[in-house]
Amino acid sequence: MPLVTSKEMLLKAQQGGYAVGAFNAExxxxxxxxIEAAEELKAPVMIQTTPSTIKYGTVExxxxxxxxxxxxxxxxxxLHLDHGSSFELAxxxxxxxxxxxxxxxxxxxxxxxxxxxxxxxxxxWALDIPCEAELGKVGGKEDDLEAEADTNTNPQEAKxxxxxxxxxxxxxxxxxxxxxxxxxxxxxxxxxxxIRQAVxxxxxxxxxxxxxxxxxxxxxxxxxxxxxxxxxLRDAYSKAVKETFAENENTIDPKxxxxxxxxxxxxxxxxxxxxxxxxxxx
Numbered sequence: 001m002p003l004v005t006s007k008e009m010l011l012k013a014q015q016g017g018y019a020v021g022a023f024n025a026e027x028x029x030x031x032x033x034x035i036e037a038a039e040e041l042k043a044p045v046m047i048q049t050t051p052s053t054i055k056y057g058t059v060e061x062x063x064x065x066x067x068x069x070x071x072x073x074x075x076x077x078x079l080h081l082d083h084g085s086s087f088e089l090a091x092x093x094x095x096x097x098x099x100x101x102x103x104x105x106x107x108x109x110x111x112x113x114x115x116x117x118x119x120x121x122x123x124x125w126a127l128d129i130p131c132e133a134e135l136g137k138v139g140g141k142e143d144d145l146e147a148e149a150d151t152n153t154n155p156q157e158a159k160x161x162x163x164x165x166x167x168x169x170x171x172x173x174x175x176x177x178x179x180x181x182x183x184x185x186x187x188x189x190x191x192x193x194x195i196r197q198a199v200x201x202x203x204x205x206x207x208x209x210x211x212x213x214x215x216x217x218x219x220x221x222x223x224x225x226x227x228x229x230x231x232x233l234r235d236a237y238s239k240a241v242k243e244t245f246a247e248n249e250n251t252i253d254p255k256x257x258x259x260x261x262x263x264x265x266x267x268x269x270x271x272x273x274x275x276x277x278x279x280x281x282x
Contacts, residue, residue, distance in 0.1 A: 003070050006078040006100040006226075007130045009044040010169055010202040013225040018277030019205070022046035023269055024082060024230035025062075026053055029258045030237060031069055033265035038075045041270055041279040045075065046100065046226065048082035051089060059089075063097035075282040080132075082228070090120045094129050102132035102171070110157065117165040125166060132204060132226075135161050136173030152188055159198040169202045169226060174219070176207030187211075189218050196223030204228065209235075213275045220276060227276050233265055240264035 006020070013020050025031045025047050038045040049062050063079060070077040080100040081093040090101045103120040105113035117133040124131040136153030153172035162170055172195050175187045196203060202225035208216055209231035216227060244257040251257060273279050 001070065001073060001076065003067055003079050003097070003099045004076045005128070005130050006046055006080060006132075007168055009046075009076055009078065010130075010225050012044075012281070013278065014202045014223075016281065017221070018281060019220040019224050019227045020044055020046055020278050021269065021273045021276045022048050022080060022082075022204075022226050022228045023233060023272075024048045024050060024053070024228070025066075026056075026234065026237075028065060029262050030233060030265055031066055033262045034269050035069050035073050035075075035077065036262070037266045037269035037273060038077065038282070039073055040266075041273050042075060042282045043273045043278045043280070044078075044282050045273075045278075046078045046080045048080045048228070048230070050082045050230075051085045054081075054089070054093075059093050059096040059098065063093075067097055082230075083134075084120070087116065087119050090131075091123065094124065094127060098129075100130045100132070102134070104134045106134040106137055106173075110161070114161060114164050117161075117167060121166045121168075130168040131166075132169040132171060133161070133165060133167045134171040134173075134204075134206070152191055153195060155191070155194040155198040158195050162199050162201050167201060169204050170199060171204040171206050174205075176205065176211065187215060187219070189222055192219060192222035192224060202226060208272075209233075216272075216275050217277075227272075229269075229272055233268060236264045236268045237261045 009020050023034045066079045078100050079098045081098050083104045084090045084102050090103050093101050103117050105116040121131040137151040174191045203223050204226040205219050205224040206228050208227045208229050240260040241257045244260045
C-alpha cells in the first residue's frame with residue numbers, strides 16, 4: 001500500500017497499550033528487512049532516516065526507495081525523518097514524500113525549542129503531516145549531536161510544550177541514551193507515567209537499543225507509543241557482513257553479504273516488534 005502517516009498508527013497504539021516500532025534504515029537491504037519483518041508479523045511500522053543518513057543518500061533517494069517497497073506491502077508503513085536538524089530539512093523531507101517528520105530542538109533552551117518546533121509543526125499540520133519533537137536531553141550521541149549530560153523531561157513543561165507547539169507526538173528524556181550503553185541504564189519510568197498524565201499526545205522513547213526487554217515493556221506499559229531502534233540494527237547488519245567474509249574472504253558479490261544482512265536485521269526487527277507488542281496490530 002502507499003506510505004501512510006504516523007498519526008493513526010500512534011493513536012491506535014496509545015489506545016491499545018502497545019508501541020509502534022520505529023527502525024532506522026541506512027540502505028535498501030535494511031529497508032527490505034524491516035518491511036519483511038512487518039509483513040510477517042502483520043505489524044504497522046515506521047522507517048526512519050537521520051540527517052547524516054540523508055546526507056549520505058538524499059531525501060529523494062530514500063523517499064523513492066521506501067515508497068516503492070511500501071507499495072508492495074500489505075501493512076501500513078510510515079517514512080519518518082528522525083532528529084530533523086532544521087526547518088529547511090523538515091520541509092525538504094515533506095516535499096520529497098516523507099509522511100512524518102521530527103524536528104529536534106532539544107539542544108536549545110525551552111523557548112527557542114518551542115519557536116523552532118512550532119514553525120515546523122504549523123507547516124506540517126497544514127499539509128496533514130504529523131510532527132514529532134523532543135523535550136529534555138537524551139544522553140549519548142545521536143547522529144551528529146552529542147549530549148554532555150542527561151536532563152530528564154519535566155512533566156509540566158512537557159504539557160506546556162505540547163500545547164504551545166501543536167506537535168502530534170513527543171520524545172521525552174527518562175534516562176535513556178543514544179547508542180549502546182557503557183553500563184546499566186537507570187530509567188526513571190515513573191516519570192513516563194507523570195508525563196503521560198500531563199500530555200495528551202503519544203510519547204516516544206529514544207535510545208532503546210541496548211535496553212532489556214523488560215525495560216522496553218515497562219516503558220510501553222507506562223505510556224510510550226513509539227520506540228526507536230537504530231544502533232542495534234547497524235550492529236546486526238555489520239556483524240552479518242563480517243561473518244560472510246569470515247566464512248569466505250574471497251566473496252565479491254554484494255548480494256551475498258546483503259542477503260545475510262537482511263536476514264539478521266529482519267530477525268532483530270521481528271524480535272523488537274514483539275517486545276513492543278505491535279505484532280498483529282496492522
